[in-house]
Amino acid sequence: MDPIGNAIDDRTSCLEYDKVKQRLDRRWDIEKINEQPYNAEDWKDNNDRAVCYDMKSLMMSFGTVTIRDKPGAGGPQVLVFLNAKHKSYQLPKGRRNLHEDPADAALRETLEETGVEVHPLYLGFDTRLVLDSPETVDDVGLVRQNENGTVTAVNRDVVYAMSYDDKKTGAHRHIYFYAPDAARLGDEDRTNRVRWLGFEEARRMLTMRAEREAVAAAQILYARTRGNGDWWDLSRALLEKWKRNEAARRVLTGLPLARAVASDPRKAAILAEAIRKIVPDGGDEAAALALDYLERLGSADGGA
Known part of the structure; x- marks a missing residue:
C-alpha cells in the first residue's frame, strides 16, 4: 500500500502504544467528596481550567475502531479507509443526526463510509459510567464496583476520545470512538479505499496520532477481554x-x-x-x- 503522507516508524508506534497502556493501567485514586469536599481553591482551579463552547462552535463526531478476527488473516484486523480528499488514512467517523443516539451514529457512519455493517463489541475495562439502577448492571455486564468510584464492566461504550481545534472548519472537534465488530461486508469493502490491517500496521498508517492511540486502546482492551474466558x-x-x-x-x-x-x-x-x-x-x-x-x-x- 502506498501511504499518503508520512507513515510513522516502528519506534514511534511502540512509544505511542506504551503511552496508551500506561494511561489505561495508571492508578486511579479518587477523593471521596463526603470525606474531602471541594473548597474555594478547588473551584477556582476548576474555573481556570474550564473551556466552554456554544453548539455552533462545537463539532461532536462518533467513530469506530472496527475489529474483525477473520480465520486465516493472521490475527485481529482493524478497519481503516483512505480519505482521498483530505489525503489521509482515517478511522470511520462522522457527526450524528438530530436526535440520533451517539452509539448508533458511530455504527451508521462506519457503514456509510466503508460499506461494512458493524455491531457492538463488548469489551471489559474500567469506566466512570454510573450504575443508575440494578437493571443497568445486567446491561453493562458489571464485573466489579471499585472503591475509587469506577466500575469494571464488559460494555459497549466509548473506549477512547480525542479533541482538537480544526483550523479548516473553525470548529472545536470532539470525537468519541467505539470498538465494534464487523457483522457484514458490503461492496465498498472490496474497493481500494478500504483496508483491513493488523493492529500494528493500522497504527503505523493512520495519519492522526489520536486515532493511532484509539487503535492501541482498542487493541489492549480486546486482547484482555479475549484472554479472560x-x-x-x-x-x-x-x-x-x-x-x-x-x-x-x-x-x-x-x-x-x-x-x-x-x-x-x-x-x-x-x-x-x-x-x-x-x-x-x-x-x-x-x-x-x-x-x-x-x-x-x-x-x-x-x-x-
Whole structure:
C-alpha cells in the first residue's frame, strides 16, 4: 500500500502504544467528596481550567475502531479507509443526526463510509459510567464496583476520545470512538479505499496520532477481554441480547405504518407501548407480539 503522507516508524508506534497502556493501567485514586469536599481553591482551579463552547462552535463526531478476527488473516484486523480528499488514512467517523443516539451514529457512519455493517463489541475495562439502577448492571455486564468510584464492566461504550481545534472548519472537534465488530461486508469493502490491517500496521498508517492511540486502546482492551474466558463469554452473551433487541426494534420502527400513525395520538401511543414491551425483551416472541400490536394499530380509529 502506498501511504499518503508520512507513515510513522516502528519506534514511534511502540512509544505511542506504551503511552496508551500506561494511561489505561495508571492508578486511579479518587477523593471521596463526603470525606474531602471541594473548597474555594478547588473551584477556582476548576474555573481556570474550564473551556466552554456554544453548539455552533462545537463539532461532536462518533467513530469506530472496527475489529474483525477473520480465520486465516493472521490475527485481529482493524478497519481503516483512505480519505482521498483530505489525503489521509482515517478511522470511520462522522457527526450524528438530530436526535440520533451517539452509539448508533458511530455504527451508521462506519457503514456509510466503508460499506461494512458493524455491531457492538463488548469489551471489559474500567469506566466512570454510573450504575443508575440494578437493571443497568445486567446491561453493562458489571464485573466489579471499585472503591475509587469506577466500575469494571464488559460494555459497549466509548473506549477512547480525542479533541482538537480544526483550523479548516473553525470548529472545536470532539470525537468519541467505539470498538465494534464487523457483522457484514458490503461492496465498498472490496474497493481500494478500504483496508483491513493488523493492529500494528493500522497504527503505523493512520495519519492522526489520536486515532493511532484509539487503535492501541482498542487493541489492549480486546486482547484482555479475549484472554479472560468469563469476560469473553459475557461479551458474547451481551451481543446476542443486543442482536435480539435490535431485530425487534427494526421490526417496529422500520414499518411504513409506524410513520403513518405519527399524527394520530392514540395510534402513536399504542406503537409506543409496543416498543416499550418488545424492545427490552426481544427473543422469539418479538414477531408474534409485533403482529398483535400491529393489528391493534390497524383497528384503532383514533377515538376514545
